[in-house]
Amino acid sequence: MVKKTAFSTTENDISIIIVNYKSWAHLQNCLLSLEGIDQDSFSFEVIVVDNHSNDNTLDGFSKEFPAYKFVSNTGNYGFSSGNNFGAQQASGEFLLFLNPDTILKKSAILTMLQLAKENSDYGIVSCTKLNTEGNPEKDIRFFPKLSTFFGITRAIYQGLNKKTLVKKFNKKKDLIFPDWVSGSVIFMSKKWFDLVDGWNEDYWLYFEDVDLCKRITNAGGKIALTRNASVIHCHGGASRLNLKTSALTKTEVIISKHVYISNNFNTKTKFLFHFILLFFGFISKFFLAVIGVIFFFIPKYYLQFLIFNNLMKYYMNALLKKTWIGERASNYLR
Numbered sequence: 644m645v646k647k648t649a650f651s652t653t654e655n656d657i658s659i660i661i662v663n664y665k666s667w668a669h670l671q672n673c674l675l676s677l678e679g680i681d682q683d684s685f686s687f688e689v690i691v692v693d694n695h696s697n698d699n700t701l702d703g704f705s706k707e708f709p710a711y712k713f714v715s716n717t718g719n720y721g722f723s724s725g726n727n728f729g730a731q732q733a734s735g736e737f738l739l740f741l742n743p744d745t746i747l748k749k750s751a752i753l754t755m756l757q758l759a760k761e762n763s764d765y766g767i768v769s770c771t772k773l774n775t776e777g778n779p780e781k782d783i784r785f786f787p788k789l790s791t792f793f794g795i796t797r798a799i800y801q802g803l804n805k806k807t808l809v810k811k812f813n814k815k816k817d818l819i820f821p822d823w824v825s826g827s828v829i830f831m832s833k834k835w836f837d838l839v840d841g842w843n844e845d846y847w848l849y850f851e852d853v854d855l856c857k858r859i860t861n862a863g864g865k866i867a868l869t870r871n872a873s874v875i876h877c878h879g880g881a882s883r884l885n886l887k888t889s890a891l892t893k894t895e896v897i898i899s900k901h902v903y904i905s906n907n908f909n910t911k912t913k914f915l916f917h918f919i920l921l922f923f924g925f926i927s928k929f930f931l932a933v934i935g936v937i938f939f940f941i942p943k944y945y946l947q948f949l950i951f952n953n954l955m956k957y958y959m960n961a962l963l964k965k966t967w968i969g970e971r972a973s974n975y976l977r
Contacts, residue, residue, distance in 0.1 A: 657687040658735030662725030664694040669744035674708050680749040692729040694719040720973040723842035723851045742827040746875040754872035755830040766835045766864020769824035771873040783812045786822040817871050826852030844973035850899035890949035901967040
């Protein structure tokens, strides 16, 4: 079968959307795995959104994979922004959002496609993620609430509800329904995507997948994860590039928690959660930052100083601008 070109206007069964930022080695492996998939059972297009890597690599990749469409964002406005930008270019009835550090087989895509087609109430379908050693990533995920938002309370919650959780997520089950699934592999119909207005661009990085699943659930959809299919996920390959980048992404975890709280809780609960996260986060990060100053010559300790510095800038900016949205997010001050 002749592959569709990147600029074909013919509707495909699936549009595969990959947001990239300087993850070229991982992206190449991902695209090579897709290139080996025939289109006799379903048709698909591949859209790579480069979030302004600006390192003169994009042109070479577009020539290496001429059947795929490469588009460049004008800036690195975040994972959500990149996904929405890619979806605007898509012609598929279904959308498959992938991290560049994933490797797929035809069987995984076909299994997710069949599940989504046969169950219109499945707002999102995902599958098992395996690390490079072949071990599965966790698939038991809860929406953030007082009993699950923090590590200690989550451990207590799981201990108190062990029997219920074992039954719900029994390892022998081929299909489970967690509260949310990782954004590294998200399969959904274009109808569901449009119904919830796509990815929330309040988030620059992290928690955008939790937010998407929450809005799907609020709209009456189910979050399904099949254990009959799997992809390889080189976890962290898309974000952990160097010390500065690591500090940035770890800070964004905390920022995105504040954004999620702001978007998904009532006024009283918002205040409590923001306070707990800010107060205890400040204390722990402050002492780690002091250690980082003393042992600045040890990268893993100096990293803590960089995180604390980033976090203080964020809190100061949040106070001045009166928004929890981080300044890198597309919706900042909109």
